[in-house]
Amino acid sequence: MKLITKFILIYLMVSAVVLGIGGVISYYVIKDEIDKEMKWEFLERIDRATYLLEQGKRFRHHRTVDGDENLTIQKLDYFAEPRVEVSDTLIWDERLEQEELNVRVSAYRTIGDSSYYISTYGNMIESDDIREAVVQILLWILGLQVIGAVGIGFLVSGPLFKPFRNTLDRIRNFKLNEKEYLPAEKTNVKEFADLNQFVEEMTQKAVRDYKNLKEFAENASHEIQTPLAIAKGNLELLAETDLSEEQYRHVIKLEKTVKKLSRLSESLALLTKIENHEFDNDQEVNLSELVKEGIDAFREFIELNQLEVETDIQDGVIINMHPVLADIFWTNLFQNAIRHNIDQGKIKVELTEEKLRISNTGEELDSPPDELFQRFRKGNPNSESIGLGLAIIKRIADQNDLSVSYEHKNAWHHIEITLKGVKRG
Secondary structure, three states: OOHHHHHHHHHHHHHHHHHHHHHHHHHHHHHHHHHHHHHHHHHHHHHHHHHHHHOOOOOOOOEEEOOEEEEEEEEEOOOOOOEEEEEEEEEEEOOOOEEEEEEEEEEEEEEOOEEEEEEEEEEOOOHHHHHHHHHHHHHHHHHHHHHHHHHHHHHHHHHHOHHHHHHHHHHHOOOHHHOOOOOOOOOOOHHHHHHHHHHHHHHHHHHHHHHHHHHHHHHHHHHHHHHHHHHHHHHHHHHOOOOOHHHHHHHHHHHHHHHHHHHHHHHHHHHHHHHOOOOOOOEEEEHHHHHHHHHHHOHHHHHHOOOEEEEEEOOOEEEEEOHHHHHHHHHHHHHHHHHOOOOOOEEEEEEOOOEEEEEEEOOOOOOOHHHHHOOOOOOOOOOOOOOOHHHHHHHHHHHOOOEEEEEEEOOEEEEEEEOOOOEEO
């Protein structure tokens, strides 16, 4: 839900509550004012009649004053204390042909030696009528508020939130590997200005930290490879000298360790580059040709390990990916199928527009398949693998919006990649 929409809903909810409370208050205030006005009007009639009596005008019993049919004057045979009484009464309405509720105001007045009963009445505005009028007015006000809030919301939200949307777009398009921070844009809204300033400071720090980390990773990788290459060369020379069988075994172990360290350094450096999005220039890659060429490149290694490879590759499957990442992606997948296979095992490769599925025979797993996508997790702890192949595959898949899954069933290991946005050549 957009911020302006949420604001409008909250505003309308508060308005509805306020108008509801205001409606109740308005009802009682209006009713009280009407009652007061009617009472004062009727008292004026009584005062007028009293004045005429004081001037000596004579009236018969139940006579009206100046044609006022609602005014009754009655001379009493007894002395009555002056007082005023207000009550409700039902009066027959000839037009409506039914009894209607009226307000009656009666007064006892003493003029000279005589007491008089003076009474008048009039139609009362019913509570239902007042309530309906108040509700109708409030609904009109609420309707106008809804129209005004929605109209202003859509008209004002554009220019008002434009700086915020601009900042959001800049953050969305921000890339660390471009090594450029986001300078704060000027705006006359203090909150947006504070946000832009914060974004500038944070991106400056991120770019600075990224540069330092990248330089450290590159330097560390380069500096490690140099002594490893020297150690590897010396071990090869040492292996060619006259060594006892035990000494030779130790040299071979050291060579394997050096090679493993070299692969580990290269793989970690590659993971760092992938996670830093240094391969962002996506291009159309013919995955069908890449898979076929990759299998041919490993042909000697396949024969050496006495593996049987079955393929079902659909021609012309195109994906959008950096060419280097695509090659690393497939190479790691196929190497994983070869390295973790068994003697005289099998590999099956299936490629369609919807998926890439590679299956291989192999040993039982000691851990859940999904955990193997984590760094340094291996299905067999005794394996010589460094445990980064599947982690690299997972990172490349995530970066390119590909879904990857691992399944182990009936002595077969299946890795399936669901392809999105695939084109057909």
